[in-house]
Amino acid sequence: KQWYQRRVRGLIDRFNPYxxxxxxxxxxxxxxxxxxxxxxxxxxxxxxxxxxxxxLLGFFVPMGCTPILLIMFDVYKLRNGGELSISASNTxxxxxxxxxxxxxxxxxxxxxxxxxxxxxxxxxGGIGLLFIVQSVLSFIYxxxxxELKKRSTGEGKPLLEE
Numbered sequence: 001k002q003w004y005q006r007r008v009r010g011l012i013d014r015f016n017p018y019x020x021x022x023x024x025x026x027x028x029x030x031x032x033x034x035x036x037x038x039x040x041x042x043x044x045x046x047x048x049x050x051x052x053x054x055x056l057l058g059f060f061v062p063m064g065c066t067p068i069l070l071i072m073f074d075v076y077k078l079r080n081g082g083e084l085s086i087s088a089s090n091t092x093x094x095x096x097x098x099x100x101x102x103x104x105x106x107x108x109x110x111x112x113x114x115x116x117x118x119x120x121x122x123x124x125g126g127i128g129l130l131f132i133v134q135s136v137l138s139f140i141y142x143x144x145x146x147e148l149k150k151r152s153t154g155e156g157k158p159l160l161e162e
Contacts, residue, residue, distance in 0.1 A: 017067030018142050024064025025135035031057050032128035036121030045121075064138075069096050075145065078152055 035053050037043045072092050077084050107127075114123040 017070050018145075020063045020067045021071070021138060022142065024060045025131075025138040027060050028057070028064065029128045029131035029135060031060065032131055033125050035124040036119075038125035038128070039121055069093070071145070072096065075148070078148065 031053050034041070034043070035050060035057075037045065037049075043049070069092070073084060073089070076088055076092060080088075111123060111127075114126065118126070
């Protein structure tokens with residue numbers, strides 16, 4: 001394996017995947033608000049600021065997306081008695097992978113519509129506000145998964161910890 005694959009795998013193994021999902025869910029709304037940035041922050045827009053925010057987005061988006069696949073596998077195994085067939089695995093991966101082009105389509109479409117009515121600063125800030133809603137939903141999802149684990153196994157540990 002490449003050195004970066006071992007390093008990322010080591011981080012996910014060392015820390016619980018929920019940690020990465022929650023960290024991403026907290027940081028992403030603020031990053032989207034600073035792409036423009038929203039005029040209420042009174043920050044001057046520079047090329048360096050936009051490049052830095054885009055680089056951070058490139059880091060934190062995968063940080064939230066990658067562990068979700070592991071969590072989806074474990075939820076399926078938990079609900080189906082520990083079994084994960086090849087067809088179930090293929091279905092989960094297909095649904096997971098189809099979300100990326102769908103999100104790109106919806107994002108581009110909505111950005112095109114938003115750009116007709118609001119300036120760039122407010123459109124990226126609006127995406128940040130939508131990400132706050134997504135973050136709250138992520139917290140609720142992880143809370144419900146912890147309750148599912150507790151009910152099914154009698155343990156309070158996160159799903160991926162043995």
